[in-house]
Amino acid sequence: MDVSVVIPTYNERDNIHPLVERIHQALAPLGISYEIWFVDDSSDDTVAVLRDLEARDPAVHVFHRDHERGLASAVVRGFEKAQGRYLVVMDADLQHPPELLPAIYERLESGIDVVIPSRFVEGGSDGGLGPLRKLISWTARVIGQLALHRLRKISDCTSGFFGLRREVIEGVELNPIGWKILIEVLVKGRYRSVHEIAYEFVARDFGESKMSLKEQWNYFRHLVRLVSQSPPDRRFFLFCLIGLSGVVVNEAVLSLLWYGFHLRDTVASVAASFVAMLNNYFWNDRVTWKSESSGRGWGWKLPVFVGISVVGIAITTLVMRGCEGFGVPVPAGQAIGILVSTAWSYWMNSRVTWRNIEREARGDAIVVTRESVRDSLMRAKTGA
Structure with a gap:
């Protein structure tokens, strides 16, 4: 089997027949073998329409779920059922044009791992969304x-329309929450190349949008889970948490030295800051950038870390002073300075102090290419 088109459905009975007809019109002329898998969670008579079509069309297959819900999990079930070398995911509401299927197949056949029709490549459009939906989509x-x-x-990482080679997800545990299956594939999948094709997202003719506050909440839960499962993405958050712990250590040591041992305030402050830096270095080395070499390299990594931290303190002060010159209250300016210095310190430490670990993490760099509508037309004319 060359291509499997996986389509999750929920109460889309009016769109089924025109969708299947347009898929046939797009793929049949290519002379390839293909199948259409509908994974249905409908509560209306959509499943009856699908069963009737399945009985008459050998390319159509239906898997109806009574006790499961969710677009992303439906796609995963479709992946399990599908037999194609290439897997294409699209919605049933006709907002994803089936006429792009030949282009997706051609790009996958040329060796690209993941192909994403994008609303945000030159010539693309998200005109099928209203202003509020556009804002929600942009924010997500x-x-x-x-x-x-x-x-x-x-450019369109939250798209529900994409194609991929089967190898991208083979052996990968996909366990998405909610409706954005593509981000799960992009974060966990095994691939080296992504190609985006411009397309226009059109308004639906029949049925109702499945967007809800619950799905938005599921999306944020999904992001949190993916960050927790991805070491490169966890690092910045761990770095910030360890920085907060350093503040607690600093205050505790300062209080002990000042109140308990009656040291001068300047001496107590410097000593407390140095202890806090040691605390931050230790936990960043053992947790944030954990590796087989953790615990070694104090002879050069610690001085580099301290130097970066000192520069970070200077950045905080300079930003606070600069904000003060624009009438920003000192506490607010200090907070802005801390944000700037934290970002700078993380960036420097990842590229200097723990550069070997970051280099290993960037070893699987993804190549992303884009194709505008104009490029697609030129490619079609030349037969390239």
Whole structure:
């Protein structure tokens, strides 16, 4: 089997027949073998429409679930059922044009691992969404890209329309929450290349949108889970938590030296800061950038870490002073300075102090290419 098209459905009875007809019109001329898998959670008579179509069309297969719900988990079930070398996921609401299937197949056949029709490549459009949905979609996309490094180069990382080679998910445990299966594939999958094709997301003609506050909450839960399961994405959050622990250590040591041993405030402050830096270095070496070499390299890594920390303190002060010049209250300016210095310290430590570990993490760099509508037309004319 060449291609398996996996389509999760929930109360989409009016869209089934036109969707299948357009899929046949797109794939049949290619002369390839293909199948269409509907994974259905419907509570109306959509399953009856699907069963009737399955009985008459050998390319159509239906798996109805009575005790499971969720778009992403439906796609995973579809992956388990599908037999194709290439897997394509799309929605049943006709907002994903089946006419792009030949282009997706061609790109996968050329050796690309993941192909994503994108609303945000030159010539693409998300015009099928209203203003509120556009805002929600943009917010979800940006939060995902900030939280997960593998999403940052992908313009449409929350898309529900994509194709991939079967090897990308073979042996990978997919356990998504909610509706964004693509981010699960992009974070956990085994791939080296992603190609984005421009397309226009159109308004649905029949049925109702499945978007809800519950699905938005599930999306955030999904992101948290993926961050917790991805060492490169956990590091910044661990770095920040360890930094907070350093503040507690600093205050505790300062109080002990000042009140308990009656040292001068300057001496107590410097000593407390140094102990806090040791605390931060130890936990970052053993937890944030944990490796087989953890616990070694204090002779050069610790001085580098301290130097970066001292510069971070200077950055905090300079930013606070600069903000003060614009009328920003000192506490607010200090908070902004801490945010800037934290980002700078993390960036420097990841590239200097623990550069070997970060280099290993970046060894599986993903190549992302993009294709506008104009490029697609030129490619079609030249037969490339």
